[in-house]
Amino acid sequence: MTFTGLIGRVFMLPLRLIINTCVRLRIHPNTLTFIGVLINIAAAWALALGKFMTAGLIMVVANIFDFIDGKVAVELGEVSQFGGFWDSVIDRFSDLSLFIGLIYLYAQLGRTDYVMITALAMMFAIMTSYTRARAESIIKKCKVGFMERPERIVLFMIGAFTNRMAAVMWVILVLSVFTVADRIILTYRELRDARQVAA
Amino acid sequence: MKRAASLPARVLWNAFYWTYERATWQYDLMVVAILAFVWLTPPDWLNDPMASGCGPLGWVLAQLR
Numbered sequence: 001m002t003f004t005g006l007i008g009r010v011f012m013l014p015l016r017l018i019i020n021t022c023v024r025l026r027i028h029p030n031t032l033t034f035i036g037v038l039i040n041i042a043a044a045w046a047l048a049l050g051k052f053m054t055a056g057l058i059m060v061v062a063n064i065f066d067f068i069d070g071k072v073a074v075e076l077g078e079v080s081q082f083g084g085f086w087d088s089v090i091d092r093f094s095d096l097s098l099f100i101g102l103i104y105l106y107a108q109l110g111r112t113d114y115v116m117i118t119a120l121a122m123m124f125a126i127m128t129s130y131t132r133a134r135a136e137s138i139i140k141k142c143k144v145g146f147m148e149r150p151e152r153i154v155l156f157m158i159g160a161f162t163n164r165m166a167a168v169m170w171v172i173l174v175l176s177v178f179t180v181a182d183r184i185i186l187t188y189r190e191l192r193d194a195r196q197v198a199a
Numbered sequence: 200m201k202r203a204a205s206l207p208a209r210v211l212w213n214a215f216y217w218t219y220e221r222a223t224w225q226y227d228l229m230v231v232a233i234l235a236f237v238w239l240t241p242p243d244w245l246n247d248p249m250a251s252g253c254g255p256l257g258w259v260l261a262q263l264r
Binding site for chain 1: 215216217218221222223224226227229230233234236237238240242245246247248249250
C-alpha cells in the first residue's frame with residue numbers, strides 16, 4: 001500500500017463514524033454541504049485575521065462536512081443531479097472564500113506581491129474546475145492534472161497549521177496552472193482524434 | 200517516425216502532464232516533493248508575509264558554511 005493510501009485509510013475510520021451518525025439522524029446531504037460552506041467562511045475569517053492555527057482547525061471541521069455529504073447521499077439513497085450540482089457550486093464558494101480571506105490578510109499587511117500570487121492561485125483554482133466541467137460537456141472525461149480540490153484543501157490546512165501559507169500559495173498557483181494546461185491539452189487531443197476517426 | 204523521448208524528458212513530461220491516480224507511488228513522490236518545498240524552503244527566500252527565519256534548509260546550509 002502507498003503512503004497516501006495508508007493515510008486515507010486511517011482518516012476513513014473516524015469519518016465512517018460521522019457518516020454513520022449522519023445516516024442514522026437522516027441529515028439531508030444538501031444540508032451538510034451548506035453547513036460546510038458556512039464553516040469554511042468562518043475559516044476564511046480566521047485567515048483574514050492572520051489566525052492560521054484557528055483557521056486550520058475550522059477548515060478540518062468544514063472539510064469533514066464537504067467530504068461526507070456525497071457518502072451520506074449514497075447511503076440515504078438521496079443521490080440526485082441537483083445534489084451534484086449544488087455540491088459543485090457550494091465547493092466553489094468554499095474555495096473562493098478561503099482565498100479571499102488570505103487576500104484580505106495580505107492586503108492589510110500591504111503585501112501586494114502576495115495579494116497577486118493569491119489572486120492568481122484563486123483564478124487558476126477556479127479555472128481548474130471550469131475547464132473540467134466545460135471539457136466534459138464535449139468529451140467523455142477530463143480528469144488529468146494534479147491540483148484538484150482535495151489536494152488544494154489539504155495544502156491549505158498544512159499551510160495554516162505550520163504557518164507556511166506563502167509556500168503553499170506558490171505550490172497551488174504553479175500546479176493549478178499545469179492542471180489547467182493539462183485539461184486544455186487533453187481536450188484538444190481528444191477532439192482532434194475524434195475528428196480524425198470521423199474523417 | 201516518432202523519436203523516443205529521453206528518460207529525463209519523459210519524467211518531466213509525466214510530472215507536467217499528470218495522469219496518475221491518487222494512492223500510486225508517483226502520487227506519493229509528488230506529495231513528498233511538495234511537502235519538502237513547503238516545509239524546507241526558508242520563509243525568507245519567499246518573502247513570506249507571516250513567517251520569518253531560515254527554516255530547516257537554511258539551518259542546514261548555515262551549518263555547512
